[in-house]
Amino acid sequence: MEPSNSKIAFFSTQPYDKTFFNKYNEGFGFQLNFFETQLNPQTVALIEECEIVCVFVNDIVNETVINQLAEKKVKIIALRCAGFNNVDLEAAKKHEIKVCRVPAYSPQAVAEHAMAMILTLNRKTHKAYNRVREQNFSLNGLLGFDLFGKTIGIIGTGNIGKAFSKIALGFGCKVLAYDIVESEEMKKDGVSFVGLEEIFKSSDIISLHCPLNEQTKHVINTTSISFMKDSVMIINTSRGGLIETSSVIEGLKEGKIGYLGIDVYEQEEKLFFRDLSADIIQDDAIQRLMSFPNVLVTAHQAFFTNEALTQIALVTFNNIKSLLTRNDIENKSALLV
Known part of the structure; x- marks a missing residue:
């Protein structure tokens, strides 16, 4: 043919x-x-x-x-x-x-978007942009933290995870990683491979870069969140099903999760890639997520x-x-x- x-x-x-x-x-x-x-x-x-x-x-x-x-x-x-x-x-x-x-x-496209979400949530550039346009030049409420010296945990070290680790190392972060197969290349760069529980316990920021399958579905859940540091930042640019939405909402309400950045969402097929600005969205979970001031949602934009x-x-x-x-x-x- x-x-x-x-x-x-x-x-x-x-x-x-x-x-x-x-x-x-x-x-x-x-x-x-x-x-x-x-x-x-x-x-x-x-x-x-x-x-x-x-x-x-x-x-x-x-x-x-x-x-x-x-x-x-x-x-x-x-x-x-x-x-x-x-x-x-x-x-x-x-x-x-x-x-x-x-x-x-382009693994770099997704990896760079993950870092952009981290920087946006941390330094609140999206809020500063809106403030200045309204002639509000106050810094109150825009306090961030130095990324330098922080511990970033990467779950999944395929092409995107590897690209993201290089970016994180460039910021002077300590990088931990978890995958079934450990990358010798990443180890040479200074990345430490540890168990999944250690990622949860030791990371200031957790970035998800693994595929969605039976083993990884809802890897972020009530139990894994309980292991995490207070005010942990969670970033997901991989697949929505890696996060159990109800557990993350509870973590945000309790203040356990300090920042959440998601480019993917478990029920996104009903929402993403569409203009719903004139519609009433029936998905209560995404509406609840978007109501938090410390949550950043982008609509599967990382690859774009x-x-x-x-x-x-x-x-x-x-x-x-x-x-x-x-x-x-x-x-x-x-x-x-």
Whole structure:
């Protein structure tokens, strides 16, 4: 099958997706169909004569959807992201549907956003910006702390965790890390690998950079929070399900959690990537979180750089081309099934 004859159905499409994928498709020649809607059991009916579907983090690609994709003779599910917890890989394997992803696009983009959230929460630059625009030049309530010398705990040391550790070390922080596989490169840089409980107990700031799976779901919960230092800062730029929202709300109310920065949220598929400014949001948990003065929420923005979107488009197209032409991908971490 020639790539130029192949049609790709994109779901959860935003304007910037169209811009970048159309731009870089000039070198591939695919036929691109863009749908703004999420892929789910109802919207799968939109697919007509497509061999490939391209999905994002909040698309639902469960067994029901995959069964319907198989009926429509879809051969490839291409994730334009690194995480794949929303895809039933066993169902895809059963129907001999290939599943690929973008394992690394710009680790620096997410790592830099994590540090930006830390600095914003600490130095309250978002509040200072609004104050000055109202001609309020008072410093009261804007007190922060030196990052230098503080202990930052990193959970998950893949490409993003590694990039973030270099940034944290550059600020003069003591960096602790936890992962199933310890990075020798990070150890040489001065990072200390410790147990998960030690991360909770010793860190002034905890940054989550691990995938979401059965072992990591709700790694931040009532028990883990109880181990943490008073006024701990928690940053999550990975997956919303790593945090048990109700436990974090209690931690904030009790003052145990001093700062929370989240770029992801467990129920984000109903909220993020949409303009809901004229709507009444029914999600009480996110409304409660946003009511805290020491909580910063960004809407899955960490990946959103020119470099990252360029890589996402190129790697996605190259993955699809490789699967169509030789049924394999040279980078084995990109091929899930």
